[in-house]
Every structure is written in structure tokens, then in C-alpha cells.
Amino acid sequence: MKLSKTSEYAIRILSYMAKDSDKLYSAKLLVEKLNVSDKYLRKLMTLLSKAGFIKSMQGRYGGYKFAKDIKNIYISNIIDAIEGSEKxxxxxxxxxxxxxxxxxxxxxxxxxxxxxxISTFEKTSLYKISQTEIIKF
Amino acid sequence: MKLSKTSEYAIRILSYMAKDSDKLYSAKLLVEKLNVSDKYLRKLMTLLSKAGFIKSMQGRYGGYKFAKDIKNIYISNIIDAIEGSEKxxxxxxxxxxxxxxxxxxxxxxxxxxxxxxISTFEKTSLYKISQTEIIKF
DNA sequence: CTCAAATACCACTTCGGTGTAGTATTTGCA
DNA sequence: TGCAAATACTACACCGAAGTGGTATTTGAG
Known part of the structure; x- marks a missing residue:
């Protein structure tokens, strides 16, 4: 009765990025702030790009930023992309x-x-999360 | 966001036994009725015995029966015994x-x-389950 | 144009949940 | 008292999630 580790990471990462949703975030920064293994986070970022939540900028001064409005990204979308809604x-x-x-x-x-x-997952958007007080990412 | 397979099996088995809570059930019967692998079910029955939900009778004409009142066995107890409440x-x-x-x-x-x-798991007893109409075990 | 610093990709290892195999032990009844 | 039919135990195989390592590719700045 838990989310997969990967879903946990994904929500934490995207919640962190939602704080300042136009900014470009490097994997290095996210690793430092979220205390997730470097390799695992990078692999996950690629997955989140392919899923359409974020887009990646390669090369020097590259990083990741949202590919769409965070008002349209719901927790259910994230979980579905990673482990499937049937879970x-x-x-x-x-x-x-x-x-x-x-x-x-x-x-x-x-x-x-x-x-x-279901309602909790489907009605909570990253925008809503960005409006709450968060101390621990 | 799912229970473990073992928890699923355990709840299904105990729910089935709760239909007639004084009866002695053989592993063979339960395997037939619940369509669970024979070996896996037997191993699980031993675990459920050790957890104190049921007691086993060895030897010819042996089997399993409840070790305590099903009014005092809650879904939370079963999940806790198998995968831990922190889940x-x-x-x-x-x-x-x-x-x-x-x-x-x-x-x-x-x-x-x-x-x-939490409330769903902690307030649903096997007795309560035995009082509901169940078609699929 | 070259290099530094970033992401992308492929392959492998590790670990725990799930499932299987074989053998030992218990016990009632003919 | 021996056998049939049940449970108990130990060890191993399998598989997908989690995590790691090494290399290739991209791209802006000097």
C-alpha cells in the first residue's frame, strides 16, 4: 500500500520544480536538494521528459524545465506515467x-x-501543491 | 499503491474461512476454492498460524481453524502481520x-x-466481512 | 574549434517479493 | 502397527523494481 520509489521521487522532483515553474533546473541541483542518487535521478528525468511533463535542454548550461502548465499536471498523471493507474x-x-x-x-x-x-490523486495538481507551504522536499 | 500479493491472499483466505468460522478447513479445499498456488497457500497458512489468527491441526484429517473470535480480527491486523503497518x-x-x-x-x-x-483497515473486522454478501473469493 | 559541463543511452548488479521443489513430520484409522 | 493424508520446513528459482557504472552525445563560451 505504497507508491513505488520512482513515483515518490518523481512527485518530489516535480513538486520542487513547481516552486519556481519557469526556471531551468540542472540534475546536479536537484540531486543536491532532494538527496536522491545521481544516476537514478538522471534516468528518471529522461523518463519524465518522454512522458511530456518536462523538456530537457542538452549541452552546456542545459537542464530541465516544465513542458506544460503545471495547472494541467495532476498527481494521477505522474503516477500513471510511472507505474500505471491500475495500481x-x-x-x-x-x-x-x-x-x-x-x-x-x-x-x-x-x-x-x-x-x-482516486479523487486525491486526480484533483491535486502541481500548481495546487506549489501554493501550499512545503518544508521538506 | 497496492497491497502485496501475500496480503491479498491472506485476506481472501481468512474472508472465506469467516463464512463458517468454526469449521476446520484443509489447505486442499482452500486451494480449490480460492485458486491460489498450493505451495504458496500452505506457506502462508503457516505464517497466519504463527501470527495467531488461526491454529493448525496436523496429521490425518488435519487443517486450519480460527484461533480467536473473528470479531477481534481486523484487516489492519492482517496487513500488519504480513507487510507491516508502515506501508x-x-x-x-x-x-x-x-x-x-x-x-x-x-x-x-x-x-x-x-x-x-487507516480507518477502513482498522474498523473492518472479519466478522463484518462475513456479514456482507460476497460473490467472488 | 576545442573544451567543459551538461544530458542520453546501454548494460549490468542488487534486492526483495513471489513462486516452486523436495523432504520431514504429525496423526487417525483400518 | 503401518499407511494414508494432512501440515511444517528448508532451499532454491524467477522476476521486476531499484540502483550503479561507463560511455556517447550535445552545445555554449572562450
Whole structure:
């Protein structure tokens, strides 16, 4: 019942970048500020570029910046790009054919909790995050 | 954002046993009914015995039955025994020192969602599950 | 034009969750 | 009392996520 490490990193990185959403950030700076392994962060940045959240500038004085408005990037988009939405949309017991008509043992209690989970991910944008007080990145 | 496979199995098994909570269940029967690998289920049953949820009867005509009242077994207890409570109690971004005073970027939105998650696990007992209509185990 | 400093790419290692195999042990009944 | 049928235990295989290493490529400044 946790996000993958990669999703955790991605959200932390993008939240940090959202503080000043027009700035160009180097991998080196992000590594220092977020305390993530250099190699892992660089690999992840490439993935986030390919997913369309950010764009990379190569060469001297290169780095990364947002490729689109942070008001249009939601936590759900980030998680989906990295580990897939089925990780939190599906049946809590992993049953493919579980539904209201064909409920598993947890279905009844899980429905509302899952709705809350989905809503949290789908309604929280990086812009919203950038407006909250954040002490720990 | 999922339970481990082992937790999924454990909840499914115990939910099935809760239907008739005084009965003795053989591993063979459970494997047939729940469509779980024989070896994996047996190993898990031993773990659930050691965790105190069920007790095992060895020898011919052996099997498993509940070791305590299913009104006192909560989903949170099962998850805790198998993968540990920190898997859903902690910071969504995996930060050890995240708190109200030292919030991460998701803290504000996550607090209420996590509370809902915790409440779902801590307030759902096997007894409650046994009272709901279940079609798919 | 060359070099410094940045990102991109490919391959490999490590680790833990999942799953399998084989053997040992227990116990009731014919 | 021996056997059938059940659980217990130990070790290993597999696989994907996490993490590391080395090299190639890009590009602005002097």
C-alpha cells in the first residue's frame, strides 16, 4: 500500500520544480536538494521528459524545465506515467472481475475509500501543491 | 499503491474461512476454492498460524481453524502481520521525518485520505466481512 | 574549434517479493 | 502397527523494481 520509489521521487522532483515553474533546473541541483542518487535521478528525468511533463535542454548550461502548465499536471498523471493507474484503480484484493455485481469480500468497504484515493490523486495538481507551504522536499 | 500479493491472499483466505468460522478447513479445499498456488497457500497458512489468527491441526484429517473470535480480527491486523503497518501509515512520499510541522509537498492533501485508509483497515473486522454478501473469493 | 559541463543511452548488479521443489513430520484409522 | 493424508520446513528459482557504472552525445563560451 505504497507508491513505488520512482513515483515518490518523481512527485518530489516535480513538486520542487513547481516552486519556481519557469526556471531551468540542472540534475546536479536537484540531486543536491532532494538527496536522491545521481544516476537514478538522471534516468528518471529522461523518463519524465518522454512522458511530456518536462523538456530537457542538452549541452552546456542545459537542464530541465516544465513542458506544460503545471495547472494541467495532476498527481494521477505522474503516477500513471510511472507505474500505471491500475495500481490504485483496481480491486484491493487484486481480482480482475470484481465489481458491484460481483463483489469481493472487501468491495463494499473499499469502494468509498478508493473513491477518496482516486479523487486525491486526480484533483491535486502541481500548481495546487506549489501554493501550499512545503518544508521538506 | 497496492497491497502485496501475500496480503491479498491472506485476506481472501481468512474472508472465506469467516463464512463458517468454526469449521476446520484443509489447505486442499482452500486451494480449490480460492485458486491460489498450493505451495504458496500452505506457506502462508503457516505464517497466519504463527501470527495467531488461526491454529493448525496436523496429521490425518488435519487443517486450519480460527484461533480467536473473528470479531477481534481486523484487516489492519492482517496487513500488519504480513507487510507491516508502515506501508500505509507513513508519508506518501516515503519521507521519515514528514509531519504536520515538517510537511512534504503532499502532506496537506494526504492527511485526510490516509485517515480514511487507516480507518477502513482498522474498523473492518472479519466478522463484518462475513456479514456482507460476497460473490467472488 | 576545442573544451567543459551538461544530458542520453546501454548494460549490468542488487534486492526483495513471489513462486516452486523436495523432504520431514504429525496423526487417525483400518 | 503401518499407511494414508494432512501440515511444517528448508532451499532454491524467477522476476521486476531499484540502483550503479561507463560511455556517447550535445552545445555554449572562450
Amino acid at each position: 490504485y484503480l483496481g480491486c484491493i484484493l487484486g481480482l480482475d472481475d470484481c465489481s458491484d455485481e460481483n463483489p469481493c469480500s472487501m468491495h463494499e468497504v473499499w469502494v468509498t475509500t478508493r473513491a477518496k484515493l | 500505509y501509515l507513513g508519508c506518501i512520499l516515503g519521507l521519515d521525518d514528514c509531519s504536520d510541522e515538517n510537511p512534504c509537498s503532499m502532506h496537506e492533501v494526504w492527511v485526510t485520505t490516509r485517515a480514511k485508509l
